[in-house]
Each structure stands twice: as structure tokens, then as C-alpha cells.
Amino acid sequence: MPTFAYNAVDGGGKTVKGTIDAENEQTVMVKLHEQNLHIMSVSKDRAATGPKIGRPRKVKLHALVVFSRQFATMIDAGIGIVRCLDILEGQTRDPGLKPVLSAAKRDVKGGLSLTDAFSKHPAVFSRLYVNMVRAAETGGILDQILDRLSGFLESEQEIRAKIKAAMIYPVLVLVFAFLMITALFMFVLPKFREIFLSMNVEMPLATRILFDSSAILRNYWYIPFGLIFGGFFGYRAYSKTPRGRYQIDLLKLKVPVIGELVQKMAVSRFSRTFATLISAGVPMMRSLEIVGETSGNTVISGAVDSARTSIREGQKISQPLAQSGLFPAMVTHMIDVGEETGRLSDMLAKVSDFYDQEVENAVKALTSLIEPVLIVVLGGIVGFIAISIMAPIFKLISSIN
DSSP: OOEEEEEEEOTTSOEEEEEEEOSSHHHHHHHHHHTTOEEEEEEEOSGGGOSOOOSOOOOOHHHHHHHHHHHHHHHHTTOOHHHHHHHHHHHOOOTTHHHHHHHHHHHHHTTOOHHHHHHTOTTTSOHHHHHHHHHHHHHTOHHHHHHHHHHHHHHHHHHHHHHHHHHHHHHHHHHHHHHHHHHIIIIIHHHHHHHHHHTTOOOOHHHHHHHHHHHHHHHSTHHHHHHHHHHHHHHHHHHTSHHHHHHHHHHHHHSTTHHHHHHHHHHHHHHHHHHHHHHTTOOHHHHHHHHHHTSSOHHHHHHHHHHHHHHHTTOOSHHHHHHHTOSOHHHHHHHHHHHHHTOHHHHHHHHHHHHHHHHHHHHHHHHHHHHHHHHHHHHHHHHHHHHHHHHHHHHHHHHHO
């Protein structure tokens, strides 16, 4: 969107200069007239666009939490929005957030609302964030909404941190085991093969399979690595298609143990997001649209879209959610009670708190299940290699005797 520089005079006769983003000069004039400014001149100003942000960099969730919390505190203290953005720009250490705040500050100075300024950076401020800010500006409760947003983001950050912490040990064990087995097949087993061949030792079938696998990996190492990388990029490309993403999300829900965890995470996010939007005063249909888009699972999103259709036809939210089979009975009953009592946001918040704890318990259970499975699998691989190597040695010793 182009940037226009303008000179205008306010109601007190004071000259006002600034920049504003708009599609054309007519839109600029309309916006300035709405601010009761008498326009002297309007011209396209490329220099006013400031430094280019370029490709948006990923902003850490923790940085966004701190920004929201500090922004709410400053607004509550009566500091102006532009001044708040200026202070927060200087305080933040996140390299992705700093240029975004600079651009938002410039846009607000140019006459845009805070909602419009944030909506220009979807990589940083999600639709949930933007719509919450829009509701806050409409109701004049920006500090309260920002405080709720920071609480929402803190809960999201806490869940992610717990999942990452629980998966560190299994991932490290798998990586270390992969490296050790690869080194064994590439460098150790070929030496044993040369020794056995030089001594004309009769090798059992398991030993021959082991040595042949080692020879294939040593001579054609690029094939398995190519298959791994090809499968990874093929999966990413397929997951970006609508059909592929739906099938992958459906498979995630049906995988034993993991599917239950994915479902609980989706229900927790649905409840927490929906409760935050409803309590902020965002309309019901708009809230459901945002919840469906931010659910992280296209199957869950489809169920939420069905709920929107049912509401248009005069039905309750709980009915299509129950019919989808994706939401547990406890969730749909709580939503039903919330609709009847007019306390939907409170009920959703309780559901979210319950499923946050369920997600934590499911992650612990998954971790405790992964550890013995890893031990059994790695023990089986090591045992097979040991038996395959020792069998020819025993035959050699018996032949010598």
C-alpha cells in the first residue's frame, strides 16, 4: 500500500504534517476529513515509507508476551499509544519485533488505527490478536484486552515449553543412537568383515545380512540419506495442499496414544481461544471464524465451520460439535450449559484449564511410554549386531579346537 505525505490545518488553525497509508489520494482525503482536518496538499511520498522490513522474521512467543504485558501496563498508566510503541521499540531485544513496532508506530502517527497497523504484520500479530485489539479499541478497554492477551499467550507458551521439555530426552537418545549405528556400519563392521574373509570363516545368514547392509551403506550412503531428505520435503509439499493437510491432520487424530494428545491439545486451544474472544466482546460468528482458523487442525476447523452454519440456522453451538465426534461429551455439555446460563466464556475457561492439565498428563504418559520402547528397540538392534558378530567367532574357535 503506498504512503502519502500531507499538509493540513486543524480546527485551531495549527498546521499538521504527516504521512498516511492508503490506496489512493481520494481515500487519504476521506480519512483526513474524518479527523476534521482542512487539506492543503497531498502527495505520494516514497521516502516516508521508512526502512523496509523485508522478509518478516519469526518473533518469539516470549517476546510477544512481554510486549503485550508492558503495553497493557503503559496504557493503564495513561501513556499515549504512539509513546508506548516508541518505548517498547527501544526496549525489545527481539530482532523480528523491533522493525514491526517501528512500522506500527509510523502507521499510527500517520492516522491509522492500532488495529490496522497491527493487521499489516500477520506474521507477528495473528488474526486472534488483531481482532482482540479491534474489540478493545471499539470498547475503549485496550489495557484490559492486552492483559487478557498476554495471559492467553503465556498459557500457550507454557504448554509449548512443557511439550518441548518432555521430548528433549527421547530426541537426544534417537539422534545419538542414529549417529553411533551409522558409525558402526560405516567404519567398524567393514574391519570385522575383512578379518573373517581373510580367515575363511563360514558366516551365518544373520552375519552376511549385517555385512551386506554395511557394504551397501558404505558404497551407496547417498541413497538412504536422499530417501530421508526426499521423504521430508515430499511430506512438506504434500502437507501444504488442502487434501494433503486434511489427510495428515486426520491421521494425527487416529494414531494411537499420539492422536489422543493431539485431540486434547486442539480442544484446549479451541476452548482457550474461544473464551478469550467471547470475553473480549468479539461477536459470536466472528469468534468462531477466528477459532477455526487458529485451531491448528483442518479437521477441527471443519467441525467449527459446521457450528457456524448451525448457528445461522438457529441451532446451538454444542449440537454440531457433539455430532462431529471430535469433542468429548464433557466439553459439549459445558458449552451447552454456558449457552443456557449466559456464561459461555466462564465455562470455556474452565474447560481450557482442565484440558491444559490433561495435555500435561498426556505428555508425561507419552514420555514414559517412549523411554521403554526406545530401550527395547535399541537393545534389539545392539543384540542383533552382537550375535551376528559373535557367531562367526564361536565357529572359528570351535574349528581351531
